[in-house]
Amino acid sequence: MVKPEKLIENGIRLDGRKPDEIRPIKIKVGVLNRADGSCYFEFGGNKVIAAVYGPREVHPRHQQKSTSAVVRYRYNMASFSVEERKRPGPDRRSIEVSKVSREALEPVIFQEYFPRSAIDIFVEVLQADAGTRTAGINAASIALADAGIPMKSLVSACAVGKVDDTLVLDLNKDEDNYGQADMPIAMTPDGKITLLQMDGHLTRDEFREGLEMAKKGCLEIAQLQRTALMEKYSSLMEGEVNE
Numbered sequence: 001m002v003k004p005e006k007l008i009e010n011g012i013r014l015d016g017r018k019p020d021e022i023r024p025i026k027i028k029v030g031v032l033n034r035a036d037g038s039c040y041f042e043f044g045g046n047k048v049i050a051a052v053y054g055p056r057e058v059h060p061r062h063q064q065k066s067t068s069a070v071v072r073y074r075y076n077m078a079s080f081s082v083e084e085r086k087r088p089g090p091d092r093r094s095i096e097v098s099k100v101s102r103e104a105l106e107p108v109i110f111q112e113y114f115p116r117s118a119i120d121i122f123v124e125v126l127q128a129d130a131g132t133r134t135a136g137i138n139a140a141s142i143a144l145a146d147a148g149i150p151m152k153s154l155v156s157a158c159a160v161g162k163v164d165d166t167l168v169l170d171l172n173k174d175e176d177n178y179g180q181a182d183m184p185i186a187m188t189p190d191g192k193i194t195l196l197q198m199d200g201h202l203t204r205d206e207f208r209e210g211l212e213m214a215k216k217g218c219l220e221i222a223q224l225q226r227t228a229l230m231e232k233y234s235s236l237m238e239g240e241v242n243e
Contacts, residue, residue: 009173037148108151183207
């Protein structure tokens with residue numbers, strides 16, 4: 001891959017977006033019949049599917065918690081999801097992404113309602129185009145709601161970064177590869193941050209400004225998540241009425 005000479009020219013990014021614009025999003029709720037809840041999520045060139053199973057019995061039993069549910073999150077990139085074929089199975093990155101993604105969702109789940117049980121979240125990346133962890137969190141949050149898991153709110157995730165000395169929202173692949181910083185953030189609609197990581201360097205002022213940009217992007221995504229869920233359940237209700 002050859003590095004482009006400029007990633008931003010005249011205030012416009014290589015993919016035609018302004019610095020504070022997110023990529024197009026497509027959401028389909030309830031795509032897997034055998035899962036309790038599921039979601040297909042496209043975020044730019046990312047194509048991700050999330051499935052939720054549970055609450056269900058914990059195996060092995062020694063992992064049970066007597067006072068709450070155990071939340072398990074498995075993030076996996078399909079071997080065909082990237083240009084150079086990825087080796088199948090978990091690696092250090094997928095284990096790290098699974099851990100931070102689980103921690104991003106746990107604060108909104110009422111785990112105490114389901115002692116000695118497990119809530120399993122599976123996120124499969126079918127096509128990767130920078131920002132797969134944020135796409136996975138967005139999809140998983142919708143799948144949890146689709147499964148009827150009691151939650152305080154949805155969680156929305158988006159990244160902000162620094163490219164050619166300019167702050168940009170929702171980095172694409174070139175920006176992720178050749179940018180100066182990348183900061184994925186997950187948050188609830190009322191502004192509580194459940195994930196914040198950073199790779200690269202931002203000044204204190206850039207960090208503050210980037211945080212505000214990310215909040216704007218997350219709120220935009222939250223609206224799309226709610227709309228997708230409402231569309232699914234309003235169409236189901238219409239079907240029941242027509243019967």
